[in-house]
Amino acid sequence: MADEVCVPIAADADIVVARGEGRALAGRLGFTRTDATLIATAISEVGRNILVHAGSGVVELAEAADDHRVAIVVIARDDGPGIPDIQSALREGFATGDGLGLGLPGSQRLMDEFVIDTKLGKGTTVTMRKWRDRDPLEILRPVDGADD
Amino acid sequence: MPVPILKQGSYLIASIQSALSDSEVLELRDDLADRIGRFRSRGIIIDVAALDVIDSFVARSLRNIARTASLRGAATVIVGIQPDVAVAMVQFRLNLEPLQTALDLEEALELLDRNARRREHDGG
Numbered sequence: 001m002a003d004e005v006c007v008p009i010a011a012d013a014d015i016v017v018a019r020g021e022g023r024a025l026a027g028r029l030g031f032t033r034t035d036a037t038l039i040a041t042a043i044s045e046v047g048r049n050i051l052v053h054a055g056s057g058v059v060e061l062a063e064a065a066d067d068h069r070v071a072i073v074v075i076a077r078d079d080g081p082g083i084p085d086i087q088s089a090l091r092e093g094f095a096t097g098d099g100l101g102l103g104l105p106g107s108q109r110l111m112d113e114f115v116i117d118t119k120l121g122k123g124t125t126v127t128m129r130k131w132r133d134r135d136p137l138e139i140l141r142p143v144d145g146a147d148d
Numbered sequence: 149m150p151v152p153i154l155k156q157g158s159y160l161i162a163s164i165q166s167a168l169s170d171s172e173v174l175e176l177r178d179d180l181a182d183r184i185g186r187f188r189s190r191g192i193i194i195d196v197a198a199l200d201v202i203d204s205f206v207a208r209s210l211r212n213i214a215r216t217a218s219l220r221g222a223a224t225v226i227v228g229i230q231p232d233v234a235v236a237m238v239q240f241r242l243n244l245e246p247l248q249t250a251l252d253l254e255e256a257l258e259l260l261d262r263n264a265r266r267r268e269h270d271g272g
Contacts, residue, residue, distance in 0.1 A: 012170040019201060020167065037201060037232040041240060044203040048170070102204040106240040 003028060003063045009076075010056040015047035018059040022074065025061050029070050031132055039072055039130055042107040046076035046126045049103055054080020054123065064129065068139065071131045074111075079123040086116055151176045153183060159191040159260060160184065160222075161253070167200040173209045180213055184220040191260035192217050193253065197228030207242045214247050223263050224248065225256040 003025055007018040019040040026036035043059060050057035057078030064071040083089050090105050104126075108114040113129040151172070154161045160183055162176060180192055194213070199206065214224035225248045229237075237244075250256040 016167050016169050016200075023200065034232040034235050037230075037236045038239060041201040041203050041236045044201050044205075048203075048205060102240075102242070106204060106242065109239055109241065110236065 005061040007059045007061070008056070009047050009050045009059055009078075012048075012051060015044055015051065018047045018061075019043045022059075022061055022072070025063070026072050026130075029063055029072055029132070030134075030138075031072065031130070035130065035132065038110040039074070042110040042128055042130075043074055043076075045103040045107040046074065046128070049124075049126070050076055050078045050080070053083075054078030057123075065134075069131045069133055071112075071129045074126075074128045076126040076128075077123070078125075082120040082122055082124055083116065083118040084120060086118060089116070150179065153179060155183070155187050155189070158187075158189055158264075159193060159257070160187065160189045161193045161195070163195045164198050166198055168206075170205055173206055177209060177213045177216065181216050181220065184217055184222045189222050190264055192222055192224045193256045193260070194224065194226050195228045195253065196226055196233075197230060199230075199233065202229065202233050202237055202242065204240070204242060207237070207244060210244065210247060223260060225250050225259055227252055227256045 005021045005025060007014060007021055009015065009018060022043040023036045023040040026039045031039065047059055057076065057080070060075040060077065062073045064073050090108065107128065111128040111130045115127045116124065117127070118124040149165065151162050151164050151168070154163065160180065162180060168176070183189065184192070194210065196202065210226060217224045226244065227250045229249060248259060250259050
């Protein structure tokens, strides 16, 4: 069974839950404490983005793997107004709502992959991944680690 | 759960006990601004060791606390930034300026004492 967590975001306390779940999943996937903090920080930013711009949404956390690597996948999804100008949203100091304009560009720097899919009036989905190389012994074990 | 704020002499020490939601961070800001006036405090120490992350919102709020305190005549020192949180802040390119930081409470108290002495010296 793949490890998956879904956290509804409707109040600021939910952001704390989402980043806690993200940190816990990162730990289960073998990320270092420092990487887990980078991941939790990025989750905090995209979670707040949902709250400020859309009012509510969901943060989904999942794992991904290829032959040599493991990833944590963070998907922040809302049905809000969408982002009219993504280039500006990713530029430093671009502030809308109650943000500093640092949230999205900062999160991009914390993660390995960062994709925004947005449609005006339909909503926004931010997908982020952070990868970790699996060590040689790990590669011999099944990906799920189902047998404990 | 509100952040406990201790009064020690002319200083206030806010000791964050757990991860904080955005509204709890704003509560802390308002509590501190209120107490600086009531206790005529000259310095604030905020212990952030228990914070799980310092993201853009927390960083901005800490800067705002320091600016508010400074308008009320008090200096602010942040202590206890965890090593992994420090790494994340650097990679994020979060800026805490003009905040003063110290490793622990003892160092923060020394820093505030030094500030106070300098102010007395300059003033007299």
